[in-house]
Amino acid sequence: MAEDSSPDDAVQPELQVDVWRGGAQGQYQRFTVPRSANQTVLDVVTWIQRHRDASLAYRFACRVGMCGSCAMTVNGRPKWTCRTHVRTVTRDRYLQIGPLRNLPVLRDLATDMxxxxxxxxxxxxxxxxxxxxxxxxxxxxxxxxxxxxxxxxxxxxxxxxxxxxxxxxxxxxxxxxxxxxxxxxxxxxxxxxxxxxxxxxxxxxxxxxxxxxxxxxxxxxxxxxxxxxxxxxxxxxxxxxxxxxxx
Amino acid sequence: MASAARAYLLQRVTALIMAPLVLAHLALIVYAVRDGLSAGEIMARTQGSIGWAVFYTTFVAAAAVHATIGLRNVLVEWTPLGRRTATLIAHTGGLLLLALGLRAVYAVVS
Incomplete structure (x- = not known):
């Protein structure tokens, strides 16, 4: 899509991503993630789990906005991550991804529903x-x-x-x-x-x-x-x- | 009726009652101050007046009910107190407000 081949993506190929690690008393951990076309926030989390830390806990299923399992807090706002494009939420190529608010944190990005x-x-x-x-x-x-x-x-x-x-x-x-x-x-x-x-x-x-x-x-x-x-x-x-x- | 529903209804009804009374009360303050009425002149108008007695007794009663419900909501949401404790504190506050208000009404109309 046109907006994903924008000059910003070409010049700035990487994202700085802080991801919540641990339970309620955890902290954010910084990852550098390559940018790609049509990249969603769920894609970013999946890339981190596959390429940087296989122990990252998060939840998803359908990846098309039907099942309601992948919601997380993205840059301070609750979002369905599979349908949230990175380009719509990044601030200065930065993303902060945490577990949903108001629910007990099990581990990392997974909450007890x-x-x-x-x-x-x-x-x-x-x-x-x-x-x-x-x-x-x-x-x-x-x-x-x-x-x-x-x-x-x-x-x-x-x-x-x-x-x-x-x-x-x-x-x-x-x-x-x-x-x-x-x-x-x-x-x-x-x-x-x-x-x-x-x-x-x-x-x-x-x-x-x-x-x-x-x-x-x-x-x-x-x-x-x-x-x-x-x-x-x-x-x-x-x-x-x-x-x-x-x- | 469930207590939450009753509280919701009572708070809105008392707000409806108070809305015109607040406006009249504010207008009265402006009138008294701008006209330079002395305390004695004000008392001369209120003492023995059934109208002012009814006006301010209604106002005080509505305010006491309205504030009790609002205070309870604030305590439940903003403090770690449980509903029972919050209810107890709010009712105590409401009764105090009612007593002070009625005493003030009595003082200016009797």
Whole structure:
């Protein structure tokens, strides 16, 4: 691509990369990495592991922005590294790559995602239906209002970028976070959901949607363009309406 | 209703109540200062006035509720205190605010 053969790349063929090593008490280690066309941040990490230090721990799977496993902190911001081109994030040919914020560091760039997924469960972000496999399939017209509302909050890839971007998660360890609440809102808009009250009661408790400050760090950083802040605002209204009528 | 939802609703309702009261209170301060009213002249207007008593009692009550919820949120987010301790401190602060406020209202209208 034209931008990857820019004069800057030709003149400056190398990157200086600081990579987090160790657990929570680790430090950054400097590597010099050759620049290449269409190079992503994940390519940089993989090059270091293959050519400089095979013990570097990091996580990835699909490499095409679908699986949500490769998120890291790149120059201070949470990013999906497989779809983040080096040229869009480097400052003076420098990259700092660390593990995601707000999650326990296992080693190097790998974090323990368990708290993140535990909170999905706490926010009741799962489906409970009332039909059996013998019932006919639910028909939901794509243009219906309900389907459009559900569409706005689906396609999350569980990468935890929003969770790392959220200051409230940092301040309030029991806050379930943007991804879990966004999922809960998608569930609320599923016309097949048999127990909407279960979701609304869960998100209205301490550490739920009312902890959100609407700072929109989640919406700013979501790699697939979702807006969890909007979903959370909708949950606040829906939970109040539901709880004030049902106690 | 869940306590988080109730606190959220109460904080917004008290903010709605306070918004016009704050504006009236500020206008009143500007009027009193610019007109050069003395303490005695102010007291002459407030003493025995049911209107001012209702105005400032409402204001004090709304502020005490609003501040209690806000203080609890700040303590939960910015200090290592647990929710129970934060709630206790915030309620104590809120009660203190209510007592001081009501005492001040009593002093100017009685």
């Amino acid at each position: 368990a708290p993140f997924f535990d909170k999905w469960q706490a926010a009741q972000g799962r489906f409970s239906g009332s039909h059996s496999r013998r019932d006919p399939l639910a028909v939901i017209p794509p243009q219906s209002h309900e389907r459009q509302a559900a569409d706005a909050a689906i396609e999350c890839i569980n990468c935890a970028v929003c969770y790392a971007a959220c200051d409230v998660v940092q301040w309030q360890p029991d806050y379930v976070g943007p991804a879990a609440l966004n999922r809960a809102w998608a569930g609320c808009n599923d016309v097949r959901e048999a127990d909407r009250g279960r979701i609304l009661r869960a998100v209205a408790s301490d550490g739920g949607c009312y902890s959100c400050h609407s700072q929109q760090g989640c919406a700013q950083h979501c790699p697939v363009g979702l807006n969890p802040t909007r979903s959370i605002a909708a949950l606040k209204r829906a939970a109040l309406a539901s709880l004030s009528s049902h106690g």
